[in-house]
Amino acid sequence: MHILVIEDDAATADYLVKGLTESGYVVDHAGEGRDGLFMALGQNYDAMIVDRMLPGLDGLSIVQTLRAQQKRTPVLILSALAQVDDRVKGLRAGGDDYLTKPYAFSELLARLEAILRRGTSETAVQRLKVADLEMDLLSRTVRRAGKGIELQPREFKLLEYLMRHAGQVVTRTMLLEGVWDYHFDPQTNVIDVHVSRLRQKIDRGFDRPLLHTVRGAGYSLRAEAS
């Protein structure tokens, strides 16, 4: 996977490049807006991480230019502007996701993975399947190993989100945004309680757990243990 990072702060860029390389990505870096846009137009990257405030050309303009050129490269926008309206502006410009600084690297990695797979995760499928766990989106039923599982509507939505991002790390913030549409962090980690409830329903009584906790990052739904 080839990633372009456009970030002007040298220390942050260094940290991003190092972290992403360690995670198995091939990373190019541009320290300035115009160079970044030039690189993005010249090569086919799998995804881009773009800082919102850049010298030369700001991040939103880069994304807008790319989209105007019919470049569909997934873009993760990084910004110090945290208000909901700023977020909306970022997404409207054509960004696929918006992450507020400062962020945990695990959060960035999880979101990067999510936008890389966005093509598959949002298609209109009728059935989702992870190992022996099956979800029918039409009849809104869930079965594991052929056995029906009763879920509350919100639990169903939570599981759907996890199954659509199967194999990836999903952070608590992503769940709050994706399942509850809450763009703030509650004082208490309420998400953990919801996930452990869901885990009770889908994993209890089966040898192989599917819903894993990823320490310091979030959760992951996958067949094999890490």
Added chain:
Amino acid sequence: MRTGRLLRTSTFRRALIYMAPFGVLVVILFGFLYLGTLGLIDAQANATIEAEIRGLAEQYGSRGLSRLTEVIAERSGSKGEKGSIYLLTGPDLTPLAGNLNGWPSEAVLKDGWLSFEVERNEHGVATAHEIRAKPFRLAGGFRLLVGRDMAERAAFQQVIAKTLALALVITIILGVSGALYLSRKLLERVEAVAETSRTILRGDFTRRVPLAGSGDEFDHLSASLNEMLEQIEQLMTGMRAVTDSLAHDLRSPLTRLKGRIEVALRGSADAARYRETLAETIADADAILATFNALLAITEAEAGTARASMTRLELGELARAALELYEPLAEGKGLVLGQEIEDGVAIVGHPQLLAQSVANLLDNAIKYTPAGGAVSLAVRRAGERAELIVADSGPGIPAEDRERVLERFVRLDASRTSPGSGLGLSLVAAVAKLHRAELRLEDNAPGLKLTVSFDPAPPEPG
């Protein structure tokens, strides 16, 4: 006020431009009067002269030269009409009768209308008089000249010229002084606004533009300016408050964080200890970040800029979503989470900030209510208003502290040991203020009952 500035004002220039047509109008009016009157005077003189010539010629025709001489002598004598000129001469131009000394030289050969000047004695002073006359040839070679002294015409001309000059001077004086007066008045009002803005520029944000109280367009402008200044001052105060609280509340945890790292560096280089310190440092940083984010959310609500994102929303839906999020937490703590939600209670609000407020309220209620207690969330109509009520059976807040807990970072001593930034209720207060909602803290006996009372949304169109 310096005259130079007065003369440069747009009002002054405009008043002058406005005055110019009046000046032109005065000139045109007098011109008409002048030309018209002169024409009339001339026509009258001509008619009189011609009538007299006809009459005299008749006299001559019917009664002969002697009678004509007699009549002319009579008319030009002291009894005759003043201003009439007569001269009867022989064919060789020797005067026979009349009040003119001799045939005017320029009229010897001409037969049409004549104009010439004659020296006349008036009160012992010789003055030149303009004469208008017409010669006439009588049978037998005798020549007759009848004319009129046009002194009146000249006098009239003079009067008109003087009046015109006077009228122009008066118009200019009135115009200029009116323009000066107007621009002076205007400049005074503008100066008041300019003076206020200069004072504000120097840093006194409490100054306002004075109103004349007449409700005129300047008062209107000043009132708008004052409203703007009010808003700016509020924003400035808000900014200052945020900076103060940031300085106050981020400095100490940052200092703590720095201290922890310094201590770790000073000790022996032990990887396990370093790891532990790093983990603690991340936790510290997260806590600082949480405080920072909470402050930003409060600022967003207080600044009022969030008003742009307000939409019509159902309080019930918002409450149900929050309940759903907190229900497992309450259950895990052994609390009964009750709900009493009326449908169709709509308000105009900011969805994210309201959701965060409700989440904060539930969070607090669940945090402070001991196991076995109850927390409830209600949405209902109360008369015209829409109410959202969070009640718990926890320790409650003593009446004297209820105002205080809404302030930033206030945590009552009893709760010092629970986690939290102390900003939860401040956010609720700020969001309530943003929505112009009323926030009431009451005794739930036992526990706390918190009511946010909103203005209802206007009925949906259609």
